[in-house]
Amino acid sequence: MNAAWIITKKRDGQELAGQEIRDLINGYVAGDVPDYQMAAWAMAVFLKGMSTAEIAALTHAMLESGEVLAHTPGAPRVDKHSSGGIGDKASLPLAPALACCGVRVPMISGRGLGATGGTLDKLEAIPGYRTDLSIEEMQRVADEVGCVISSASEKLVPADRKLYALRDVTATVPCIPLITASIMSKKLAEGLDALVLDVKHGSGAFMKTLDDARALARSLVDTGKRMGVATSALLTDMNQPLGRLAGNALEVDESVACLQGGGPADLREVTLELGAEALVLAGAATDTADGLKQMTKAIDSGAALEKFAEMVRAQGGDLDAPRPLAGATEIASATAGVVAAIDTEQLGWAVIEMGGGRKQLGDPIDHGVGLEMLVRLGDPVDAEQPLAKLYSRDAARAAAEKMVLSAIQIGDGPVAAPPLIAERVC
Ligand code: URA
Numbered sequence: 001m002n003a004a005w006i007i008t009k010k011r012d013g014q015e016l017a018g019q020e021i022r023d024l025i026n027g028y029v030a031g032d033v034p035d036y037q038m039a040a041w042a043m044a045v046f047l048k049g050m051s052t053a054e055i056a057a058l059t060h061a062m063l064e065s066g067e068v069l070a071h072t073p074g075a076p077r078v079d080k081h082s083s084g085g086i087g088d089k090a091s092l093p094l095a096p097a098l099a100c101c102g103v104r105v106p107m108i109s110g111r112g113l114g115a116t117g118g119t120l121d122k123l124e125a126i127p128g129y130r131t132d133l134s135i136e137e138m139q140r141v142a143d144e145v146g147c148v149i150s151s152a153s154e155k156l157v158p159a160d161r162k163l164y165a166l167r168d169v170t171a172t173v174p175c176i177p178l179i180t181a182s183i184m185s186k187k188l189a190e191g192l193d194a195l196v197l198d199v200k201h202g203s204g205a206f207m208k209t210l211d212d213a214r215a216l217a218r219s220l221v222d223t224g225k226r227m228g229v230a231t232s233a234l235l236t237d238m239n240q241p242l243g244r245l246a247g248n249a250l251e252v253d254e255s256v257a258c259l260q261g262g263g264p265a266d267l268r269e270v271t272l273e274l275g276a277e278a279l280v281l282a283g284a285a286t287d288t289a290d291g292l293k294q295m296t297k298a299i300d301s302g303a304a305l306e307k308f309a310e311m312v313r314a315q316g317g318d319l320d321a322p323r324p325l326a327g328a329t330e331i332a333s334a335t336a337g338v339v340a341a342i343d344t345e346q347l348g349w350a351v352i353e354m355g356g357g358r359k360q361l362g363d364p365i366d367h368g369v370g371l372e373m374l375v376r377l378g379d380p381v382d383a384e385q386p387l388a389k390l391y392s393r394d395a396a397r398a399a400a401e402k403m404v405l406s407a408i409q410i411g412d413g414p415v416a417a418p419p420l421i422a423e424r425v426c
Pocket of ligand 1: 083084164182
């Protein structure tokens with residue numbers, strides 16, 4: 001195999017053969033193809049795209065780069081995966097709530113990607129929480145607790161583990177073929193019966209328009225169905241952060257608030273709707289209304305919070321241990337008006353600037369930094385009114401404040417926020 005030739009072919013817009021894709025992925029996982037060649041190839045795919053056959057071959061090659069979780073007998077195995085957004089912490093309340101509704105959730109999650117935060121980075125804000133479970137540990141926690149959230153590893157989808165981290169720092173994330181293969185290789189390795197995808201669109205999503213989100217959802221759903229997993233997607237809004245808080249420890253706090261029956265309305269709605277969709281797909285709810293009823297009961301009874309604490313304990317963490325935050329400062333509006341638009345991606349880059357995400361492979365994460373939105377799209381604001389609160393260290397504060405201030409656009413007219421859930425793709 002000659003990696004340079006495979007890169008050349010893709011750079012020139014040609015279709016790669018399945019064997020070429022398999023050779024490249026196997027070579028990368030084995031360490032024979034270096035990061036710089038893989039990064040060049042990912043950029044060529046980003047620029048030239050892939051056919052459906054290439055996407056299928058890439059997904060299979062990544063799935064087959066490691067072992068898969070066995071589909072053990074018992075309750076249906078379900079999961080949800082988000083295409084990524086700012087403040088998107090829905091996996092944290094969703095997994096334990098689903099586990100309270102008679103299904104098992106063996107979730108393989110990711111770290112921060114591009115401007116978006118990652119579920120694993122958020123969970124690691126909980127002292128002691130281990131995201132590096134072995135396959136056997138994942139199976140045991142999924143079977144005994146009902147839900148587990150851990151990472152890909154050298155044995156479990158190692159191709160995505162490596163390529164995901166590389167794409168994060170090489171500007172090759174917003175690409176339908178690479179996202180499809182990344183998400184679906186992880187999800188297909190979980191031995192699932194049903195999968196619901198949360199495909200985000202808007203200023204803080206990889207898919208900026210609803211049309212692009214539809215195309216990504218189609219690609220994901222078709223791949224899942226072809227592999228025998230009941231799959232559907234909800235297209236959800238990311239023109240402003242989900243909830244009020246973005247940043248690792250802050251998002252754990254907001255997830256706990258959601259599991260206590262409180263927290264922001266949009267986080268609760270997305271959690272309930274995605275959960276209901278997963279329950280229906282898995283045959284654990286008769287219809288969406290029944291699914292919503294089961295999910296609401298799981299959260300409002302406190303059972304889902306207790307399940308979350310149980311999962312955290314099973315993974316070595318202590319939900320009651322303090323999760324310290326950096327010092328807080330507020331940024332205020334220069335003018336009066338209405339919140340007309342939010343550059344949500346820029347808010348994500350601001351969190352990374354503060355140290356809440358990575359700029360380079362292997363950068364350490366500061367779990368105590370982040371931001372709290374004090375306004376939402378369409379809100380009226382006065383001059384000098386605080387728009388956001390930043391939790392930051394001294395070195396990055398000024399740059400992050402500037403980024404957040406310029407991301408929140410104040411205009412004149414009334415502004416209607418887009419619907420939180422735009423469509424269902426099945
Ligand atoms: N989530 C993933 O797991 N992979 C992507 O490429 C994007 C979102």
